[in-house]
Amino acid sequence: MPESDDLLAVARPEPGPLSDGTAAFPFDPPVRGADGELRWDALVYAVEPGYRPLMLDLRVPAERPAEGAPLVVWVHGGGWVHGSRRRRAPHLHQNRVVERIVAAGFAVALVDYRLAAEAALPAGVLDVQAAVRWLRAQAGLFGLDGSRVALWGESAGAHLSLLAGLCRRLEAEPPVGEATDRSAEVQAVVDWYGPSDLVAMSPSPVDAESEELGDGEAGGDVFAILLRDTTWTRDELSPVRYVRPDGPAVFVAHGKDDQLVPVEQSRILHDALVAARVDAEYVETAGDHVFVGAPVVPEVTDASISFLRRVLAERRLGAPRPLDPQTADMEERMAATGMWPLLEAPPEVARERGVVMRRDFYPPRPFPLVSVADDVVPGPAGDIPIRVQRPPQPTDVTLLYVHGGGWVIGDLDSHQGSAARLAATAGAVVVQVDYRLAPEHPFPAGLDDCRAVAEWVLEHIDRFGGDRSRFVVAGDSAGGNLAAVLTQEFVDRGIPVAAQFLVYPSTDLRGDTSADVRSLYLGADADALAADPRVSPVLAPTLAALPPTVIGIGAHDFLHADTLDYAAALRAAGVPLVFREFPTLDHGFFSFGSVSPAAEAAADLVCRDLHRLLHRCTA
Structure with a gap:
């Protein structure tokens, strides 16, 4: 495993031919963040013909175990049609959620994925899985422990994370990315106020933090965009359908006053997780979508981190699993x-x-x-x-x-x-x-x-x-x-x-x-x-x-x-x-x-x- 000083030299200064795929794209050496973490930006993890290169930003803690830092893949929200790895909702940005995760000893990869108007679902889910596989393939290079990986999504990103972690049907889809010999299995999913049952969800406008983009040009009916070209039904795109006891551990958090994604979505999911005997925790707090209106983000972040510490200490990719x-x-x-x-x-x-x-x-x-x-x-x-x-x-x-x-x-x-x-x-x-x-x-x-x-x-x-x-x-x-x-x-x-x-x-x-x-x-x-x-x-x-x-x-x-x-x-x-x-x-x-x-x-x-x-x- 490279030492921190060695990681400072991890870069690709020159572009290669496009036939090299992700290896064609250069990236700079990392810089040190305010807390001493190493920060790589704009790493290309997948190149799908006809689409923009898919990128992620990587944060690796300065102090990490010899086998590498356990990895959290952060999946942004935005109603499936907005957002970017570079934008976190203001309430989350102000509470330094990602920084708290890194400070707790986790590497964090902030990923972009194809939005619903760019490529129909489940494309965005397959992109998240491609990021997991690519990061596993590059784990030794970047000081990561590829055997311990969690997805952490908020809002629409939580929906994508749950599908990526739970839905075995995706394994029958042609995979995205190059590292197809690597597993996309994750050991845990953190779901913050994500939709889990699209059948029970009413059509609603896009909203990335109770910002109410409305029904006009800024937003529109999100489900009309989400379902426009997909061959999957609402039921098939509902993570609750795929809950299974041999899946990842799941942490669920939701504000009970959420006006965009009703808290019943998380209650339904948690009930299904409990019924299937999944290792799961559920935190229901005050607050609207993104916990706006309640000072609970630090508390929920710490609870999520504690969950990941426990689960990732117990679970590793390839470790024996008990009988269903x-x-x-x-x-x-x-x-x-x-x-x-x-x-x-x-x-x-x-x-x-x-x-x-x-x-x-x-x-x-x-x-x-x-x-x-x-x-x-x-x-x-x-x-x-x-x-x-x-x-x-x-x-x-x-x-x-x-x-x-x-x-x-x-x-x-x-x-x-x-x-x-x-x-x-x-x-x-x-x-x-x-x-x-x-x-x-x-x-x-x-x-x-x-x-x-x-x-x-x-x-x-x-x-x-x-x-x-x-x-x-x-x-x-x-x-x-x-x-x-x-x-x-x-x-x-x-x-x-x-x-x-x-x-x-x-x-x-x-x-x-x-x-x-x-x-x-x-x-x-x-x-x-x-x-x-x-x-x-x-x-x-x-x-x-x-x-x-x-x-x-x-x-x-x-x-x-x-x-x-x-x-x-x-x-x-x-x-x-x-x-x-x-x-x-x-x-x-x-x-x-x-x-x-x-x-x-x-x-x-x-x-x-x-x-x-x-x-x-x-x-």
Whole structure:
């Protein structure tokens, strides 16, 4: 970590060619502020073609830990259509809020972002995330601790900060900036009087500090500008929708007399945070917007700083996270019934218990569909039941979905909710396959059924999406194993597969994690068969020809290590890969959306990843 004297030399005196992106823009060495802090101005953190370079100003305290100063990214207000990193509301400027944060030992980056009339939301949110990633990439240069980052926003800036910190849907959007290999995750968000539920907000004029710009040329209906070109609805732009227990800690402060952003906006948000068991604090004070009319800014600033000190001392990027509390509670209650884990019981008992567990503990949430229809397909041992779920929007994509359940349990009903999510969110006609189960029908019976259904669907593609080249193979857990094996087989046979979608797939049955189901699935020759690539797809001689792949896995999943190995093998083979690792989730999260906001956000994200991959758009 550079010493302060070394930091005084951090500069870029000469411009470079524009092809260098942010590195094309020079910046001067820092100057010392009145409190001894180092101040860099006009650092370019992102260059998006067709837009002005996006800049930030950086303040780094003179005294900081050896690992660098924890970082606060300050996001200005202004109703989404006004403001700049260089302007703080007079009430905040007079109370030296940013200076107090730096004096407390935090580095502060004051960022500009594209305003709503420049680029439709969520562009401004993506800009904030780009600043976080760029600062992490430059942390060693500027004396920052990139593992401890908080967003601090006021008014519209708080809204953007909450979305940047909470909304996993943004991860399916094309990222802004260059440091796309760095995480945009933040450990905390400070929300000062920000809108959290735009559906509940009335259209109102822009106002940056109760300055009442009015309805004329100076302001106008802010929502008309905010929503003019965005493809996101008010509900989708509402941070309260994305509250999840595995998100950042959140500090909320609001003046109870706020005439611009009603205090109910923060009360709604705080209630949602408490319900989701997020580490959150709420301070409600006297004062109007920006706390005008009450001498509370120093007090609220100190409370916010104390919150960040505590949270950032406990949280670091990449540190182990506990299991999602909603999932943990559900699993404890399931275990208390004596019927879970399911596969500890004989297969016929496990299947009956699975119906009870799903009904009583994690019923599927509904999704909009045009139709759900059952049918049968001829198979190697008789008719194979299928279920076809059609999304509300027209699509030429057909997706074969193979359910999980350790090759022993599961059917069309057990995973209808997961298939419906894929149909509605990824934009595909989803065909579920009810393959034969072990131990009554050991390997390769289930794989043979999946192959038969896939071939039949392709032969009759006009009944489904209509385009053979837009065929997707998907599955979760044991179904992810069958999906991965089937995809490899089809590619080897020259049958096009547009993508594969694998949620916590079982990809290597040789290890101890698969011991409980290996003999049930594979029969008497289990140990020998486990080394067959048709059983352990990670062992395939080559993966290079496989289609683009989306993989989702929880860090607490017993298949976590195997899934990481398969993802690494795909990357090494050059396969285009979207890999999502969720730090607080475990096996089964794709079915737990009705119980856990974290699971819901994760399942939604990987489906949107698939939608973006298939439809080449940003939704």
